[in-house]
Amino acid sequence: MKRRIFGPIALAAAALVAVAVYAVSALNRLGETPLGSGSPAATSPEVVARGAYLARIGDCASCHTQPGGADYAGGRAIRTPFGAVYSSNLTPDDATGLGHWTPDEFWRALHNGRSRDGRLLYPAFPYTEYTHVTREDADAIFSYLRTLAPVRQEPARHQLDFPYSTQAALAVWRALYFRPGSGEVTQQASPELTRGAYLTQGLGHCAACHTPRNALGGLRSDAPLGGGLVEGDAWWAPSLTSEAQAGVSQWAEDDVVALLTRGVSAQAGVSGPMAEVVFSSLQYLDAEDARAMAAWLRQLPQRAETAAHGKPPPAGVLERGHEIYHDQCAQCHGDEGQGKPGAFPALAGNRAVRMAEPLNLVQIVLHGGYLPATAGNPRPYGMPPFRQSLSDDDVAAVLSYIRDAWGNGAPPVGIVSVHRARERAGS
Amino acid sequence: MRNFIRSALLACLCCMGAVWAQGASQDAMADRVLPCTACHGEEGRATPDGYFPRIAGKPAGYLYNQLRNFREGRRSYPQMAYLLTHLTDGYLYAMASHFSELQLPYAAPAPATAPQAVLERGEALVRHGDATRDLPACQQCHGQKLTGTEPFIPSLLGLSRDYLSSQLGAWRTGQRHAPAPDCMAQIARHLSLDDVQAVAAWLSVQAVPDDGKAAAHAPDTLPLRCGSLQVQLPPDQRGEQR
Numbered sequence: 001m002k003r004r005i006f007g008p009i010a011l012a013a014a015a016l017v018a019v020a021v022y023a024v025s026a027l028n029r030l031g032e033t034p035l036g037s038g039s040p041a042a043t044s045p046e047v048v049a050r051g052a053y054l055a056r057i058g059d060c061a062s063c064h065t066q067p068g069g070a071d072y073a074g075g076r077a078i079r080t081p082f083g084a085v086y087s088s089n090l091t092p093d094d095a096t097g098l099g100h101w102t103p104d105e106f107w108r109a110l111h112n113g114r115s116r117d118g119r120l121l122y123p124a125f126p127y128t129e130y131t132h133v134t135r136e137d138a139d140a141i142f143s144y145l146r147t148l149a150p151v152r153q154e155p156a157r158h159q160l161d162f163p164y165s166t167q168a169a170l171a172v173w174r175a176l177y178f179r180p181g182s183g184e185v186t187q188q189a190s191p192e193l194t195r196g197a198y199l200t201q202g203l204g205h206c207a208a209c210h211t212p213r214n215a216l217g218g219l220r221s222d223a224p225l226g227g228g229l230v231e232g233d234a235w236w237a238p239s240l241t242s243e244a245q246a247g248v249s250q251w252a253e254d255d256v257v258a259l260l261t262r263g264v265s266a267q268a269g270v271s272g273p274m275a276e277v278v279f280s281s282l283q284y285l286d287a288e289d290a291r292a293m294a295a296w297l298r299q300l301p302q303r304a305e306t307a308a309h310g311k312p313p314p315a316g317v318l319e320r321g322h323e324i325y326h327d328q329c330a331q332c333h334g335d336e337g338q339g340k341p342g343a344f345p346a347l348a349g350n351r352a353v354r355m356a357e358p359l360n361l362v363q364i365v366l367h368g369g370y371l372p373a374t375a376g377n378p379r380p381y382g383m384p385p386f387r388q389s390l391s392d393d394d395v396a397a398v399l400s401y402i403r404d405a406w407g408n409g410a411p412p413v414g415i416v417s418v419h420r421a422r423e424r425a426g427s
Numbered sequence: 428m429r430n431f432i433r434s435a436l437l438a439c440l441c442c443m444g445a446v447w448a449q450g451a452s453q454d455a456m457a458d459r460v461l462p463c464t465a466c467h468g469e470e471g472r473a474t475p476d477g478y479f480p481r482i483a484g485k486p487a488g489y490l491y492n493q494l495r496n497f498r499e500g501r502r503s504y505p506q507m508a509y510l511l512t513h514l515t516d517g518y519l520y521a522m523a524s525h526f527s528e529l530q531l532p533y534a535a536p537a538p539a540t541a542p543q544a545v546l547e548r549g550e551a552l553v554r555h556g557d558a559t560r561d562l563p564a565c566q567q568c569h570g571q572k573l574t575g576t577e578p579f580i581p582s583l584l585g586l587s588r589d590y591l592s593s594q595l596g597a598w599r600t601g602q603r604h605a606p607a608p609d610c611m612a613q614i615a616r617h618l619s620l621d622d623v624q625a626v627a628a629w630l631s632v633q634a635v636p637d638d639g640k641a642a643a644h645a646p647d648t649l650p651l652r653c654g655s656l657q658v659q660l661p662p663d664q665r666g667e668q669r
Binding site for chain 2: 066067068275276278279332343367368369370371372373378379380381382383384385386387388389
């Protein structure tokens, strides 16, 4: 009797597994075109120059270069919640780089997230966004990469936790969260907006950081560009669809362009991972592309955010915070948090100070940092690190004070947040 | 009387001009380098009672090389690397030049606490090296007065014992590097731990002559080839308007 029931169940289960495997496998090959003969694409100095520009806007070198290492030779660790992924060598070295790659294979990596040998690529390589890049642009980038001096450097092995380290897990992830681009996401009302959408959603891969991810690391389609944790949860990439965070719908276009290309505008400066993006990528945007990107960012629908409220801090914390502020911060940021225009940002009314998520504030106090040195702002001002001179209690107190003072009215910062931020940044 | 007023006015104008010129030449660099002075002391004149080294008055080329070494991972101090990641060579050199021009008095050295024998061993190594181990004397490169030479070789005086011994130690163990050929790494590999302690102990208790001013140029012949002396310095950006 038992066997009679078990038989059909086992059969049904086996059939389900087979269907699932087939579905996952089919979804993973969606939109793949057969590889051609592998003959090199027609190239010219103009195409190479264009490819160099596009590689800048895609910020390829940033991840594919180790600090102090040869450009594009790979080896940099990309921290994810699932472990570290090491970037590959994009120089045309035969043994360790793209030496034997064809334009078709490069296109398949960019568009379908599949490597030359057929392996699925980890989405730390943002093919979830690069998939929107056109074939023509992909070929130009490839032509440019072919002109680099080959560097022999074997990529390091990824250090991912099980089961994320397996191709099977990756295939399931892709079946759930990745569809190759078909071009329709970039169609907008005007050519400028179309260009802006193409740049931000494709090469610019803004969503890779600014769109929140679910527990499995999939981009959440219900909150595009709605803000998320990045760099091993060490920084908060603020929402681009909230005026309370980094939305720019109320900014003049010139200010958005300034922030993207100089790293600082009348309203804000970039810090943490965004300083790197401006330094190595966005400052090179040509004027037209910068305007297109700004225009697209400005028209993003904004979501209303309920004001963050929290319990007021225990008595004594604000007094202690005020004391620290007076001793350590007021010299630059002013007694009333008014800052010094052109040098040190005002803290009164500053939305980066008031944002519900205080993680970035904590990082800025702990590690300091300079605005990126750009052609438009070659000698930026910076913030000293306080990691060694202020305890977790002190950092929490001074930030709670700053968030409370001058009408900022934001909830306090807890000691645990500071402690966690220190740990996440590995310090 | 009219002449007097006129010359007084003229004098005032000249003074204002001088103040203006000084303000412009400073170019707000003092404000721009506040992240540095948080650890390296006001005007970069950290004293040897703390760990962080003084940077005021060090040769610009030396400071520039160190900023690049930190940024590019040849020296390992994550906090420095983080601050410098997104800065250009030109700006790093502007910072280096700013601090190198701050010729400020030095504090008296710390009193000697190491045993006499250790100090003597340190002094002998500094002044004479050890030919049997291929060790040149510190003075052969860092100058007769050990206050360094322009533009690349640093002073060895006015630094804490901890800082000196940890730097020599870092070279020995391969934690600290310089552009190849890394002459200091070659030297440090020939030093024993006791040598390191002795050299650091003696250097840290020496008074700083001539307010630490580096000699105008390096000796014609140096005992080793050093990559850090071949570095091309970028143009000084400080005069540029933002």
